[in-house]
Each structure stands twice: as structure tokens, then as C-alpha cells.
Amino acid sequence: MVFTSFNFLIFFPILVIVYYLAPVKFRWHVLLIFSYFFYINVKPVFSLLLAGVTLSTYLFTRLMDNTKIESRKKVFLIMNIVLILLPLFFFKYFGQINKSIISLLESVHLRWWLPEIKLILPIGISFYTFMAIGYTIDVYREEIESEKNLGILALFVSFFPLILSGPIERAKNMLPQFKSLKKLDYEMVVQGSKWMLWGYFMKLVVADRIGIYVEAIYNNIPFHNGTSLLFASTLYPFQVYADLGGYSLIAIGTAKILGINVIQNFRRPFFATSMSEFWRRWHISLISWLTDYIYTPLSFVLRKYGIWGIVIALLITFMISGIWHGAALTFIVWGLMQGLFLSIEALLKNRRILIEKKYNLNNKILYILLGICLTFVLFASSQIFGRAKNLNEAFLVYKRIFTTSGPLFIGNPSAFIFSIFSLSLLLIKDFTDEFIPSGFLLFENKHKFIRIIAYSSIIILILLIGVFDGGQFIYFQF
Amino acid sequence: MTGDSLFIFSFSIMLIKKIILNLIIVTVVVLVLDFTIGRTLRHFYFKETSGFHFRTTHSMEKTEADILVFGSSRANHHYIPEIFEDSLKMTFYNTGRDGNGIFFQTAVLRSALKRYTPKLIIIDYYGEFAKNEEAYDGLQSLLPYYRTHEEIRKFITLKSSFERIKLISEIYPFNSQILSIAIGNLEVNKKRYDDNKGYVPLNTVWQSKIDTISNYQIYPVDSGKIIALREFLDLAKKSEIRVLVIYSPIFQKFEKKQEIEICRDICSIENVPFWDYSKDTLFINHNNIFRDVQHLNNNGAKIFSNLIVNRIKNDLLNAPLNRRVEQKH
Numbered sequence: 100m101v102f103t104s105f106n107f108l109i110f111f112p113i114l115v116i117v118y119y120l121a122p123v124k125f126r127w128h129v130l131l132i133f134s135y136f137f138y139i140n141v142k143p144v145f146s147l148l149l150a151g152v153t154l155s156t157y158l159f160t161r162l163m164d165n166t167k168i169e170s171r172k173k174v175f176l177i178m179n180i181v182l183i184l185l186p187l188f189f190f191k192y193f194g195q196i197n198k199s200i201i202s203l204l205e206s207v208h209l210r211w212w213l214p215e216i217k218l219i220l221p222i223g224i225s226f227y228t229f230m231a232i233g234y235t236i237d238v239y240r241e242e243i244e245s246e247k248n249l250g251i252l253a254l255f256v257s258f259f260p261l262i263l264s265g266p267i268e269r270a271k272n273m274l275p276q277f278k279s280l281k282k283l284d285y286e287m288v289v290q291g292s293k294w295m296l297w298g299y300f301m302k303l304v305v306a307d308r309i310g311i312y313v314e315a316i317y318n319n320i321p322f323h324n325g326t327s328l329l330f331a332s333t334l335y336p337f338q339v340y341a342d343l344g345g346y347s348l349i350a351i352g353t354a355k356i357l358g359i360n361v362i363q364n365f366r367r368p369f370f371a372t373s374m375s376e377f378w379r380r381w382h383i384s385l386i387s388w389l390t391d392y393i394y395t396p397l398s399f400v401l402r403k404y405g406i407w408g409i410v411i412a413l414l415i416t417f418m419i420s421g422i423w424h425g426a427a428l429t430f431i432v433w434g435l436m437q438g439l440f441l442s443i444e445a446l447l448k449n450r451r452i453l454i455e456k457k458y459n460l461n462n463k464i465l466y467i468l469l470g471i472c473l474t475f476v477l478f479a480s481s482q483i484f485g486r487a488k489n490l491n492e493a494f495l496v497y498k499r500i501f502t503t504s505g506p507l508f509i510g511n512p513s514a515f516i517f518s519i520f521s522l523s524l525l526l527i528k529d530f531t532d533e534f535i536p537s538g539f540l541l542f543e544n545k546h547k548f549i550r551i552i553a554y555s556s557i558i559i560l561i562l563l564i565g566v567f568d569g570g571q572f573i574y575f576q577f
Numbered sequence: 578m579t580g581d582s583l584f585i586f587s588f589s590i591m592l593i594k595k596i597i598l599n600l601i602i603v604t605v606v607v608l609v610l611d612f613t614i615g616r617t618l619r620h621f622y623f624k625e626t627s628g629f630h631f632r633t634t635h636s637m638e639k640t641e642a643d644i645l646v647f648g649s650s651r652a653n654h655h656y657i658p659e660i661f662e663d664s665l666k667m668t669f670y671n672t673g674r675d676g677n678g679i680f681f682q683t684a685v686l687r688s689a690l691k692r693y694t695p696k697l698i699i700i701d702y703y704g705e706f707a708k709n710e711e712a713y714d715g716l717q718s719l720l721p722y723y724r725t726h727e728e729i730r731k732f733i734t735l736k737s738s739f740e741r742i743k744l745i746s747e748i749y750p751f752n753s754q755i756l757s758i759a760i761g762n763l764e765v766n767k768k769r770y771d772d773n774k775g776y777v778p779l780n781t782v783w784q785s786k787i788d789t790i791s792n793y794q795i796y797p798v799d800s801g802k803i804i805a806l807r808e809f810l811d812l813a814k815k816s817e818i819r820v821l822v823i824y825s826p827i828f829q830k831f832e833k834k835q836e837i838e839i840c841r842d843i844c845s846i847e848n849v850p851f852w853d854y855s856k857d858t859l860f861i862n863h864n865n866i867f868r869d870v871q872h873l874n875n876n877g878a879k880i881f882s883n884l885i886v887n888r889i890k891n892d893l894l895n896a897p898l899n900r901r902v903e904q905k906h
Contacts, residue, residue: 517753556610
């Protein structure tokens with residue numbers, strides 16, 4: 100069951116009614132049952148894996164809490180991380196490693212025929228595994244106590260709004276909320292509904308519309324000219340933003356209606372003026388996870404190397420981020436590019452600050468605009484590796500962008516116009532939220548009439564130009 | 578329990594009333610907008626005078642042509658009406674529509690048969706029998722007809738089990754169609770495409786090398802598609818219409834294709850002629866008569882239509898109904 104399925108539109112209201120009718124002390128039971136029901140509906144057998152990860156995490160964190168010997172604690176920590184990472188590695192990377200070995204053997208004419216095993220990646224495994232690892236490390240660091248109630252921990256790992264594509268939440272935020280679930284709060288219900296509505300708009304109207312165009316181009320790279328490839332590559336970051344950003348908003352809104360606050364995952368990333376700022380606005384939950392559990396410890400270990408230690412830590416962190424996205428070389432290159440951009444920024448940071456102060460650049464619109472454009476170009480150029488099926492395809496895109504020209508491929512004119520229209524709406528909203536937050540309000544307008552017209556118009560827009568067939572969340576594959 | 582609050586459930590009745598009231602207000606506004614916009618779209622959809630919506634409406638509700646061609650884009654771009662009409666002295670309409678498979682075609686045939694009985698039906702079957710969601714997504718083309726065409730409803734419900742509920746919305750059947758409907762109502766649209774009794778010519782030439790498929794791929798078959806093809810053939814046969822299944826030329830080299838094998842077997846069981854042009858040397862590897870891998874251009878369509886017309890005259894019209902079945906290879 101996914102958020103954009105009709106089943107979810109039946110599932111969620113039933114859950115809300117049952118949840119709020121249940122006495123407070125039983126509400127987490129309701130959430131746990133519904134969360135597992137939600138996940139079982141994706142593929143029943145995968146819920147066993149989810150239960151396994153939960154049990155292992157519960158067992159080892161309890162053992163950690165019950166021992167005072169540091170070395171033993173560390174053993175439990177490592178054992179749990181290895182145990183819960185095993186299925187992730189097996190399902191996510193086995194196929195790719197298999198392929199790489201076969202192509203390596205083939206290249207030296209030593210192909211040993213092995214039957215191909217096609218594994219379906221258990222949906223959401225990257226997300227709940229990271230949540231479980233984060234919790235384990237937090238217990239090890241004694242930032243939180245291990246959860247004694249297995250059910251509450253199971254709910255944290257399987258909480259249905261977050262399980263398929265995040266945000267990757269932290270135990271210290273979620274566990275206390277599950278233990279003291281709030282009573283029905285009108286403001287939270289309204290805010291959650293608004294986020295859900297805008298999330299659906301982002302996903303169905305923006306992401307899936309743009310996706311049709313990008314797919315038409317990227318599925319036939321050799322047949323498209325540089326103009327079309329450049330345009331599709333420019334659109335792709337917006338597609339990913341609307342897709343994962345939309346999913347995240349639906350997830351956060353869903354949780355909010357249930358009285359649970361979840362971390363925001365995106366904050367108008369395309370108005371960032373530098374790559375470091377961009378990564379504080381894009382996929383925030385993943386980046387903050389990587390910062391806390393990989394980058395910070397790494398840069399601590401490498402502190403004796405000064406700025407170069409930071410550079411190495413950045414490169415390793417973003418390479419891991421790339422590998423998290425997938426075992427393909429394209430993702431590793433993508434991650435390394437992010438690390439490289441951030442490293443260059445870190446190396447030039449002091450000089451940049453000096454120049455900005457000297458010429459008072461931070462208040463100059465042209466400078467801000469230049470920063471926004473440059474950040475977007477850097478990110479979009481790296482996303483070519485995120486979208487291409489392999490390195491050859493990515494290099495072909497670059498080559499064709501710089502060597503071929505011609506008219507822009509339009510494809511279906513309606514779909515093209517809808518893409519541009521919906522993207523414009525999204526960017527206008529982000530622009531007003533970023534620069535004039537109190538100037539142009541629709542969902543937050545003080546007049547009820549305008550608010551109702553705004554909600555209704557978005558629903559009508561979704562009905563009119565939303566894509567209801569074949570849309571899939573990009574981050575389900577991760 | 579106190580005044581307006583159910584303590585055990587920890588929510589106040591006033592709060593519930595407020596939420597429900599707001600929900601009702603939004604729902605009413607949405608329903609009013611949905612009704613108004615949806616009805617307007619419906620009105621203009623059925624007033625279109627050109628374009629693919631118009632052609633589908635014409636196929637389902639108006640045509641009384643002697644010969645009907647069914648299929649997807651390959652049917653639409655491969656069969657030229659004049660060639661059939663001039664040579665066979667029968668009226669002709671091409672119902673082919675881009676991206677629509679056997680479910681759509683069987684539904685259109687059902688609607689046409691409710692009104693009249695054509696003399697000859699050609700189904701250009703680019704028969705892929707694989708299980709894929711897209712085949713069912715394509716049924717969206719039939720949504721505008723759900724309300725008025727009871728005979729096609731069973732196909733629409735194949736799209737999803739919730740389709741009946743979704744169709745409560747007046748806008749939903751016209752999802753993503755607003756611009757096409759606007760354009761279809763403009764006179765200028767008639768000049769944009771050479772829309773000739775359903776046939777839409779393609780005019781460019783394919784530049785790339787021939788596509789070669791070396792291995793015989795076996796995929797899981799969607800039984801629903803087989804049932805739909807058989808239903809299509811049975812419907813035609815029951816109405817005593819001559820029916821002919823054609824696999825038209827393709828710019829691809831291959832030894833065997835599962836879909837062709839399946840199609841040939843079904844035609845053999847149904848005792849319907851199956852004419853396979855996938856390896857015809859008149860077409861294969863001739864770039865100048867193809868627009869892309871799947872489609873002939875207008876020049877190719879002329880050659881192909883003449884070939885089919887001659888074969889119909891020689892093989893089909895001179896033979897008793899549904900007797901000539903191509904020999905199994």
C-alpha cells in the first residue's frame with residue numbers, strides 16, 4: 100500500500116477513527132497493528148525481515164543497557180549493526196556485486212556461468228535499517244536509554260508513515276511521543292491535512308508529470324539532442340524534489356494528524372546559495388543521520404589532519420550516501436561529486452567570507468541569484484549520474500549535451516505544458532515561503548473563505564492534471 | 578464523562594464537530610467545482626470535431642463503415658482508407674489509437690456492434706501478452722464513455738477495483754485531457770493533422786540501423802489479454818463478420834517472438850486468418866518506408882495497404898467465411 104493508492108485513502112481515515120476512539124493507553128497498539136498491516140500489504144514476507152531487525156535491535160540494546168563493561172557493550176553494538184546490515188547488503192548489493200564479478204570474469208575470458216538470482220529489494224529496508232542503527236548507536240552512546248517495551252520499539256521501526264521512504268527519524272524524538280500520545284488536536288489535524296494535500300500535489304501533479312518527460316528522454320538517450328537532454332537533466336532535480344519532498348510531506352502530515360511530530364525533510368532546497376546550504380535543506384533527515392553517525396565521528400578521528408581531515412570525512416560520508424542510494428558506480432560517482440563540491444567549498448570558505456564581507460555581497464540580489472544558479476547547476480550536473488542507468492549512459496548524456504543541438508523534444512504537448520505549469524506553481528509557492536513568508540498566503544490566509552478555496556483548488560488541480568497511473572516513488576528503490 | 582467531552586477517548590465533541598463541519602464545507606466546495614468543471618469538460622469532449630478523442634467517439638458511436646480496422650498506433654498509421662475504399666468498393670474507418678491495447682479494442686468493438694454489423698474487421702495485433710500495468714492504465718481512454726456505454730463497463734473495472742468509486746467524480750474521466758479537449762474543439766486542429774477516416778499518416782524517415790533481437794524471450798503471459806483477444810474474435814464471428822488478424826511490418830530482425838506464436842495459436846483455435854508480415858522482405862531493413870522501429874511512414878503504409886487489399890481480394894473475399902487460416906510455420 101502506498102500513499103498514492105486508493106487503498107490508502109480508505110486505510111487512513113479508518114485508522115484515524117479507530118486511533119482516536121481507542122483509549123489513550125491503547126493507541127500505540129493501534130498504530131503498531133496498522134503499521135504492520137500497512138507494510139504486510141506491500142509484501143507479507145518482508146514483514147518478517149522487519150520483525151527480525153526489530154527483535155535484534157531490541158535484544159542487543161537491552162544487553163547493552165544491562166552491562167557496564169565497555170568492551171562488551173561495543174561487541175553488542177557491532178553485532179547488532181552487522182546483523183541488521185546483513186539483509187540490507189544482501190538484498191541491495193548482492194545483484195550488483197554478482198554482476199560486477201561476472202563482468203570482471205568476462206573481461207578476462209573466464210566467465211563461469213552462474214544462474215542469475217533476481218532479488219526484490221524489501222521496500223523501505225534502507226530507511227528502517229538506518230533508523231534501527233541510529234537507535235542502537237544512541238543507546239551505546241548513552242544518549243538515550245534502551246526501550247524496555249518491545250512493542251514501542253517495534254512501532255518506532257515500523258511506523259507506517261516513515262517506513263517506505265522516511266524521513267529517517269530518531270528514537271529520541273519518536274519514542275517519547277509514542278509513550279505519551281497526544282489527544283486530538285485541531286491545529287495538528289489541520290496542519291497535517293494541509294501538508295498531506297500539498298504533498299499529494301507535489302507528487303501527483305509535479306513529480307509524476309515531469310517524470311513522464313524525463314523518462315521519455317532518458318530512456319532513449321542516443322536519439323535525443325543536447326537541447327532535450329539538457330532540459331530533461333534540468334527538470335530531473337525538480338522531479339526528485341517533488342517526489343521525495345511530496346512523499347515526505349504526506350508522511351509528516353499523516354503523522355501530524357495522529358498527533359506525532361516528525362522532522363521536516365526538505366526546506367526549499369533550490370533557494371540555497373551554496374552546496375553546504377543546499378545539503379542543509381535537501382533530504383535533511385538522511386544528511387543529519389550521516390552527520391551524526393558518520394561525518395562527526397570521522398572528522399573527530401581525522402582532526403589531526405586539519406582541513407584535509409574534514410575533506411576526507413566529507414568524501415567518505417558522501418560516498419557512503421551514494422552507496423546507500425544503490426550499489427551502482429553511478430551512485431558512488433554521484434556521492435563523490437557531492438563530497439568534492441562540499442570539500443572545495445570548505446577549502447575556500449574563509450576566502451569567500453572575506454570577499455563577501457569586503458564587498459557586502461550577502462545583501463546583493465545578483466550575488467544571491469548567482470549563488471542559487473551555481474548551486475543548482477552543480478547539483479543538477481551530479482544528478483545526471485543519479486538518473487543514468489550506468490556510467491556510460493551518464494557520460495553519453497554529458498557528451499550529447501555539449502556536442503549536439505537541435506529543437507527541444509516536446510513529446511505530448513499537454514503533458515509538457517502541465518509539467519511546466521505545475522512546476523511553476525511549486526516554485527512560486529517555495530519562492531513566496533522563502534522570501535515573502537507573510538506576503539502571499541493561501542493555506543495560511545486569515546480569511547477562511549480563501550483557505551477553503553485554496554484547498555479545494557488544489558484538490559481540483561490534482562483531479563484535473565494529476566498522474567494517477569503508473570507513478571512510483573523514486574526513493575522506494577533505495 | 579463531562580459536558581461536551583468524552584474523557585476516556587480524550588477528545589471533545591466540539592472539536593469533532595468543528596473538524597467535521599470544515600470537512601463538509603471543503604467537500605461541498607470540491608463537489609460543486611468538480612461537477613461544474615467535469616460537466617463542462619464532458620460537454621466539450623463530445624463536441625470535439627477532430628483529434629483522437631473525436632476518432633474514438635466516432636468509432637464507438639457513429640461509424641457505420643463496412644470495414645473497421647482495430648489496433649494500437651500501428652493500426653492507426655498503417656491502413657489507408659482510400660486504398661481500401663477504392664479497391665474493395667466498401668466504406669472504411671480506422672479505429673486504431675496510440676497506446677491502447679486489446680481491452681480497449683474489444684470495448685470499442687462491443688460498442689460498434691451494438692449499433693450495426695460491419696462486413697470486415699481487421700485487427701492489427703501488436704500482440705504483447707506480457708503482464709504489465711500500462712495495458713490497464715490505457716483503459717483511461719474509455720472512462721468518458723463509462724456512463725453512457727454499459728457494454729464497456731467490465732473493461733473499465735479491469736483498471737482497478739475502485740474505478741466505480743473514482744467515477745463519482747465528474748472530472749476524473751477527463752483527467753489530463755483539458756488541453757486536448759480545448760484543442761479538439763478548435764477548427765485549427767483539423768489543419769494540424771491529416772486526420773482521414775481515423776488514419777493518421779506519419780511522414781518522417783527512420784535513420785537508424787535495424788534492431789536485432791537475438792534471443793527468444795519467454796515472459797509470463799497475462800491471461801486477461803488472451804481472453805480479451807478471444808472475446809474480440811468470438812464477437813466478430815458471432816455477428817458473422819469476416820475477421821482477419823494481421824501482424825504488420827516491423828523494423829526489427831528476430832527469429833521468433835512469443836507474442837506472434839501465441840497470436841498464431843489463438844487464431845488457429847478460433848479458425849481466423851493470421852497474416853504475419855513481421856519478416857516480409859518487402860519491408861524489412863528498408864528505412865525509407867519506416868518512421869521508427871514500430872511504425873511505417875505514409876509511403877510504407879501505402880505499400881502495405883495495397884498489399885493487404887490485394888490479399889483480401891484474392892484470399893479472403895473469394896473464400897467462404899473464416900475458412901482460410903494461414904498455415905502454421
